[in-house]
Amino acid sequence: MKRITILGATGSIGTSTLDLIERAPDAFEVVALTANSDVKGLADAARRVRAKVAVVADERKRDALREALAGSDTQVMAGEAALCEAAAIEADWTMAAIVGCAGLRPVMTALKRGGTMALANKESLVSAGEVMLRAARESGATVLPVDSEHNAVYQCFDSKAPEQVRKVILTASGGPFRDWPIDAMQAITPEQAVAHPNWSMGAKISVDSATMMNKGLEVIEAFHLFPVEAEQLDILVHRQSVIHSMVEYVDGSVIAQLGTPDMRTPIAYALAWPRRMATPCPALDLATIGRLDFEAPDPARFPALTLARSALEAGGAAPAILNAANEVAVAAFLNRKIGFLEIAAIVADTLERYEPAAPADLDTVLGIDAEARARADERVKECVA
Numbered sequence: 001m002k003r004i005t006i007l008g009a010t011g012s013i014g015t016s017t018l019d020l021i022e023r024a025p026d027a028f029e030v031v032a033l034t035a036n037s038d039v040k041g042l043a044d045a046a047r048r049v050r051a052k053v054a055v056v057a058d059e060r061k062r063d064a065l066r067e068a069l070a071g072s073d074t075q076v077m078a079g080e081a082a083l084c085e086a087a088a089i090e091a092d093w094t095m096a097a098i099v100g101c102a103g104l105r106p107v108m109t110a111l112k113r114g115g116t117m118a119l120a121n122k123e124s125l126v127s128a129g130e131v132m133l134r135a136a137r138e139s140g141a142t143v144l145p146v147d148s149e150h151n152a153v154y155q156c157f158d159s160k161a162p163e164q165v166r167k168v169i170l171t172a173s174g175g176p177f178r179d180w181p182i183d184a185m186q187a188i189t190p191e192q193a194v195a196h197p198n199w200s201m202g203a204k205i206s207v208d209s210a211t212m213m214n215k216g217l218e219v220i221e222a223f224h225l226f227p228v229e230a231e232q233l234d235i236l237v238h239r240q241s242v243i244h245s246m247v248e249y250v251d252g253s254v255i256a257q258l259g260t261p262d263m264r265t266p267i268a269y270a271l272a273w274p275r276r277m278a279t280p281c282p283a284l285d286l287a288t289i290g291r292l293d294f295e296a297p298d299p300a301r302f303p304a305l306t307l308a309r310s311a312l313e314a315g316g317a318a319p320a321i322l323n324a325a326n327e328v329a330v331a332a333f334l335n336r337k338i339g340f341l342e343i344a345a346i347v348a349d350t351l352e353r354y355e356p357a358a359p360a361d362l363d364t365v366l367g368i369d370a371e372a373r374a375r376a377d378e379r380v381k382e383c384v385a
Contacts, residue, residue, distance in 0.1 A: 001029040007087060007106050008097030009033040010041035012202055013120045013146065016264045017095050018045055020271055020279065025049075027277075032086040036102070037061055043068035053077060055086045057102070084109040093271065095146070096121040099204060100327055101369050104128060108362050114139040118270040120146040126217050127320035128365040129224035144270040145225055149218055151266035152244035152257035153226060162227040167248040170218055171238040172297065175210040178237065182301055188340035190333060207330045211343055212297060216308020217326075220319050223312060230312050235305065237295045242284065260284050303344040311351065316358030317368045318351060324372035325350035332380040342383055350376045 004021060008014045014035075021028045032053040035042040039061050046054040046069060055077040056065045062078035069076055077085060080102075087094065087109040094110045095118045096103060103121040108128075110117055112135050119125070124132050136143050145151050149170045158164060176195055177185060194206040208214035219233050236246075244266075246256040259265045262281040271277065299306050304326075311318040329346040332338045338346070354375050359365040 002027060002093055003029050003031050003091045004093050004095070005032040005086065005089065005091040005110070006030070006095045006097065007034050007083070007103065007110070008036075008095070008099065008121075009045050010035040010038040011097055011099060013097035013263060013267065014095065015041075015045075017097070017118075017267050017271065018049065020264055020268055020277070021049060023280070024277065031089050031091045034083055034086055034098070034106070036098070039064045039068055046074045047072055050074075053086055053089065055082045057083055080105075088113055091115055093118065095267075095270075096124065097146075099202065101127060101324070101366065104362060104366065108132065108135055111135040111141045111143075112139050114141045116142045116144060116270075116273070118144050118146050118267070122147070122214075122217050122221060123323055125221040125224045126323045127369060128359070128362060129220070129319070131359065131362055131365060133224060143225070144273055145221070146263075146266050146270050147218060147221070148261075148263065148266045149245040150221060150225055151269055153222065153247060155257045155269065156245070156247040156255040157226055158247075158249075159227075164250050165226075165228060165232070165247055166250050167232050167234055168222055168226060168228055169234045169236050169246040169248060169254075170215060170222060171236050171241070171243050171245050172212060172215045173209065173239060173241045174237040174295075174297070175212060177210055178239070178298075178301070180301075185301075186339045186341045190336065193333070193340065203334055204327070204330055207333060207343070208326070211304045211340075212302035213304035213308065213326050213330075213344075213347075215297070216305050216311075217323065219308055220312050220322075230309070235297050237297050239293050240289060240291075242286075242289060242292055258284055258286075304347070307344060307347055307351065317356045320359065320365055320368045321351055321354055321372040322347060324369045325376035328373050328376035328380060332383075337380055338383045346376055346379045346383070349379050 030049040030051040033051045034055040037058040053075045059079040066076045083106045087106040093116045096107045097120045101123050107124045193210040194203045241261040243256045248254045260282050264279050268277050268279045311322040325347040329343040
C-alpha cells in the first residue's frame with residue numbers, strides 16, 4: 001500500500017485527492033491529513049480514510065477537532081508547527097495543496113524527508129523555486145506537478161532529450177472576462193470573478209484565473225519544473241479547456257494532453273505514477289464538443305501576464321514579491337476594498353517600490369514575503385482612503 005499524506009485535505013484539490021483514494025481503499029494508507037480551520041471537513045475525512053494523524057493549523061480549533069474525532073484512532077495535532085510535524089512523518093506520496101505561503105514550510109519539510117511530492121501549491125516554486133528544488137535534489141525527492149497545465153506538459157515533455165523541445169505552450173481558458181470591454185472591468189464584482197466558466201476552484205484561484213495572474217504564476221512554475229528558457233514558454237487562450245497544454249518540438253511536431261476539465265485527472269496521474277489509475281471523470285467526447293478555439297492573450301486586458309514575465313526576467317526576489325502582493329490584492333478585492341483592475345496595479349506598485357536581494361534560504365523568502373505583503377497592504381489602505 002502507498003502511504004499518503006495530504007497537506008490541505010479540505011480544499012478542492014484535497015477533496016478530489018480523497019475522492020480518488022476512497023475509490024481504491026486497498027491501494028492507499030493515509031498517514032496524515034491537514035487543514036487550516038475546517039474541523040468538520042477534516043474530521044469527517046480522517047474517519048472515512050482512517051488517517052493516523054489529523055492536524056488543524058488553527059490552534060484554537062484543537063479541542064473541537066479532538067471532540068470531532070473522539071473514539072477514533074486518529075491522533076489530533078494543532079498549530080503551524082504541527083503542520084511540519086505531519087509533513088515529516090514517513091510517507092511515500094505527499095499532496096501539497098495548502099494555498100498560499102502558509103504551505104511553504106510544510107512543503108519544504110516533506111521535500112527534505114524525500115519520497116514523491118505532488119505539487120499543487122504554486123507558491124512553493126513561484127516564491128522559492130530554487131530553494132525548494134535544491135532541497136528536492138539533496139533528498140532525492142520526486143516532484144510531480146498537479147496543476148492541470150504543468151501535469152499536461154509533464155506527460156508530453158521528453159525529459160531525456162530536452163534540447164529537442166522548441167516551446168512549451170500553457171493553455172488558459174481566459175476566465176470569465178475574456179470578452180469584456182476593458183472599461184467595464186472596473187465594475188466587476190467578486191461574485192462575477194469567482195464564477196469560472198470551465199473549472200470548479202476556490203475563490204482566490206478563480207480570481208487569479210479572471211486576471212490571468214494564475215497563468216503568469218504558471219509560467220514561473222514551468223521555468224523551474226522543466227529544463228527550458230523563459231522565452232520558450234508561451235501562453236495560448238483556449239476557451240474550451242480541453243487541451244491542457246502542449247509541447248512543440250524542433251521538427252514541428254506538437255504533442256498535447258487532452259481531457260475533460262476535472263482536476264481528478266492530473267491528480268490521478270500523480271497519485272498512480274509511474275502507472276495510471278481509473279478515475280470517475282467523464283470521457284472526452286470531441287464530436288460533441290465540435291470545435292476547439294485558440295487566441296493569443298490580450299496584454300492590455302490582462303496586465304498580470306506582463307508583470308509575471310517581468311518578475312521572471314528580473315529573478316531573485318521579484319517572483320516572491322509578485323506572489324505576495326497578488327495574494328494581498330486578491331484578498332482585498334474579495335473583501336470589496338478595491339476594484340478588480342486595482343489588483344494588478346497594486347502588484348505593479350509593490351514590485352516597483354521593493355527590490356531586496358535574492359533569497360538564499362526559506363527564512364529569507366518568508367521575510368521577503370512578509371515585507372511585500374505589508375507594502376501591498378499599505379497600498380490597499382491608500383485605495384480605500
